[in-house]
Amino acid sequence: xxxxxxxxxxxxxxxxxxxxxxxxxxxxxxxxxxxxxxxxxxxxxxxxxxxxxxxxxxxxxxxxxxxxxxxxxxxxxxxxxxxxxxxxxxxxxxxxxxxxxxxxxxxxxxxxxxxxxxxxxxxxxxxxxxxxxxxxxxxxxxxxxxxxxxxxxxxxxxxxxxxxxxxxxxxxxxxxxxxxxxxxxxxxxxxxxxxxxxxxxxxxxxxxxxxxxxxxxxxxxxxxxxxxxxxxxxxxxxxxxxxxxxxxxxxxxxxxxxxxxxxxxxxxxxxxxxxxxxxxxxxxxxxxxxxxxxxxxxxxxxxxxxxxxxxx
Amino acid sequence: xxxxxxxxxxxxxxxxxxxxxxxxxxxxxxxxxxxxxxxxxxxxxxxxxxxxxxxxxxxxxxxxxxxxxxxxxxxxxxxxxxxxxxxxxxxxxxxxxxxxxxxxxxxxxxxxxxxxxxxxxxxxxxxxxxxxxxxxxxxxxxxxxxxxxxxxxxxxxxxxxxxxxxxxxxxxxxxxxxxxxxxxxxxxxxxxxxxxxxxxxxxxxxxxxxxxxxxxxxxxxxxxxxxxxxxxxxxxxxxxxxxxxxxxxxxxxxxxxxxxxxxxxxxxxxxxxxxxxxxxxxxxxxxxxxxxxxxxxxxxxxxxxxxxxxxx
Numbered sequence: 213x214x215x216x217x218x219x220x221x222x223x224x225x226x227x228x229x230x231x232x233x234x235x236x237x238x239x240x241x242x243x244x245x246x247x248x249x250x251x252x253x254x255x256x257x258x259x260x261x262x263x264x265x266x267x268x269x270x271x272x273x274x275x276x277x278x279x280x281x282x283x284x285x286x287x288x289x290x291x292x293x294x295x296x297x298x299x300x301x302x303x304x305x306x307x308x309x310x311x312x313x314x315x316x317x318x319x320x321x322x323x324x325x326x327x328x329x330x331x332x333x334x335x336x337x338x339x340x341x342x343x344x345x346x347x348x349x350x351x352x353x354x355x356x357x358x359x360x361x362x363x364x365x366x367x368x369x370x371x372x373x374x375x376x377x378x379x380x381x382x383x384x385x386x387x388x389x390x391x392x393x394x395x396x397x398x399x400x401x402x403x404x405x406x407x408x409x410x411x412x413x414x415x416x417x418x419x420x421x422x423x424x425x426x427x428x429x430x431x432x433x434x435x436x437x438x439x440x441x442x443x444x445x446x447x448x449x450x451x452x453x454x455x456x457x458x459x460x461x462x463x464x465x466x467x468x469x470x471x472x473x474x475x476x477x478x479x480x481x482x483x484x485x486x487x488x489x490x491x492x493x494x495x496x497x498x499x500x501x502x503x504x505x506x507x508x509x510x511x512x513x514x515x516x517x518x519x520x521x522x523x524x
Numbered sequence: 525x526x527x528x529x530x531x532x533x534x535x536x537x538x539x540x541x542x543x544x545x546x547x548x549x550x551x552x553x554x555x556x557x558x559x560x561x562x563x564x565x566x567x568x569x570x571x572x573x574x575x576x577x578x579x580x581x582x583x584x585x586x587x588x589x590x591x592x593x594x595x596x597x598x599x600x601x602x603x604x605x606x607x608x609x610x611x612x613x614x615x616x617x618x619x620x621x622x623x624x625x626x627x628x629x630x631x632x633x634x635x636x637x638x639x640x641x642x643x644x645x646x647x648x649x650x651x652x653x654x655x656x657x658x659x660x661x662x663x664x665x666x667x668x669x670x671x672x673x674x675x676x677x678x679x680x681x682x683x684x685x686x687x688x689x690x691x692x693x694x695x696x697x698x699x700x701x702x703x704x705x706x707x708x709x710x711x712x713x714x715x716x717x718x719x720x721x722x723x724x725x726x727x728x729x730x731x732x733x734x735x736x737x738x739x740x741x742x743x744x745x746x747x748x749x750x751x752x753x754x755x756x757x758x759x760x761x762x763x764x765x766x767x768x769x770x771x772x773x774x775x776x777x778x779x780x781x782x783x784x785x786x787x788x789x790x791x792x793x794x795x796x797x798x799x800x801x802x803x804x805x806x807x808x809x810x811x812x813x814x815x816x817x818x819x820x821x822x823x824x825x826x827x828x829x830x831x832x833x834x835x836x
Contacts, residue, residue: 213623213625215618216620227627240647257647261653266651267651301569312525319539323542334546335552338532340575340578341578343653521651521652
């Protein structure tokens with residue numbers, strides 16, 4: 213069977229089914245991080261692989277930005293669990309046409325992100341490959357009472373998202389079209405580590421936006437055994453993203469729902485706890501329901517979409 | 525500067541220099557694993573990236589063998605510290621021409637190795653890439669008193685190696701030449717996990733053979749600030765490896781010293797402790813000296829060589 217037919221998440225399900233439970237393992241495959249019980253806290257483990265041409269483009273990403281992104285995508289997974297990163301392992305496959313200074317710059321970007329978000333590179337693997345590939349694995353921690361999983365959404369919870377969506381794909385589509393504009397966020401994403409830690413005390417479910425809002429809301433609903441109703445007009449899209457959409461004659465809502473790589477946090481929270489969230493820029497976009505995942509725009513339509521690495 | 529000029533280990537040194545110390549970190553870059561203090565034990569962290577064409581060849585490795593190897597190379601690093609593996613994270617970049625059944629087989633190989641050596645896959649990343657790339661990161665444990673580092677060799681220690689050397693490159697060179705023969709070990713390497721744990725109580729320094737004996741002995745000497753004298757006629761090379769060398773008109777000693785991927789353990793041990801090593805197949809090949817790393821074969825020559833991923 214072709215992987216395209218199964219899709220990225222079908223493939224992950226297929227692999228997850230083959231892997232058993234084990235003592236000390238709180239959560240294996242199926243959340244932003246794996247979670248281990250280490251007595252006092254939970255240990256968080258996550259890994260992400262960035263492949264040249266798929267996850268970055270040497271034509272428009274500087275090596276420093278490539279390095280930075282490789283850390284940020286991982287730290288965002290830690291943020292989505294309510295935790296903080298501690299240790300990083302970096303593997304890199306380097307093709308013949310890349311020189312030492314380029315690799316230095318990649319590491320500068322990684323170290324910059326480590327400094328911003330508080331992680332330390334403690335090991336890795338440096339090898340040759342026909343294309344540039346970077347894999348980062350991060351070990352983090354979260355207080356037991358702060359752990360936020362995808363599967364803890366409750367019926368009646370408000371669905372909220374930090375910041376605004378669609379900005380990464382606005383930048384990507386501008387770069388692909390060879391146009392200037394709001395490319396900063398695509399080239400140099402941030403993640404919501406501090407916000408994640410603040411939110412962790414109050415929210416039920418949380419996930420980061422790697423594959424677009426549609427995909428993330430569906431993950432929460434599937435893992436929690438609930439539904440959701442998202443109000444289309446509430447989905448936060450910035451003026452700059454809308455301007456980019458206008459320039460390119462594209463739909464910014466598509467970027468928000470299916471683009472991904474915004475690294476914002478989607479969370480569900482009981483209404484009575486919403487007032488506890490202070491000093492965080494977020495928007496309420498809908499609510500958790502009994503079943504069905506819908507987008508409300510006058511009428512209710514199924515909330516579909518999301519980025520799949522095998523179906524572009 | 526070209527990476528070839530700096531070499532793999534020069535590049536690693538360059539990166540390591542930029543990374544600081546941190547509380548709780550016993551050893552960062554520069555050993556088989558990073559080592560963290562977790563109060564009761566040490567936590568071991570290691571990662572290895574396998575790139576199609578560089579670390580395996582789809583022409584002669586079955587997908588099951590590729591999966592198995594991706595685990596074994598990492599578990600071998602845990603073995604070299606005297607520890608045992610616990611948790612694994614698997615990242616995989618999959619090109620368009622690979623189907624689901626092929627990926628299933630890769631995971632079968634990984635799970636087989638996990639079962640043999642006692643690790644559990646708990647997470648990862650599944651993505652697209654133009655070539656097949658697998659990264660495994662493993663978290664393991666070692667009792668504090670059992671930790672074996674490269675840098676603990678003492679002058680006068682005997683230098684020993686488990687099993688025999690050169691067998692992986694014997695297989696690789698046979699496969700490259702399109703000849704049958706002793707290819708089993710190259711296609712399906714084992715590692716010395718049980719031996720590593722038994723040796724850990726007694727040895728001073730330990731390292732696994734990833735890049736050839738010459739490279740590993742030099743690592744031990746550099747990290748320990750000592751020298752070594754290796755007796756060429758003592759280096760264990762099996763009859764099968766010698767037969768392969770004869771078939772191909774190659775020097776089996778070159779495979780042993782510079783081939784790598786034998787995943788045996790090189791260790792240094794005080795002479796009076798050698799009798800404590802029971803039920804392990806090993807050979808004494810030399811001793812730790814004050815300075816200089818030499819091969820003795822009638823006369824003393826510098827022990828050079830070792831596999832470098834950027835200088836093939």
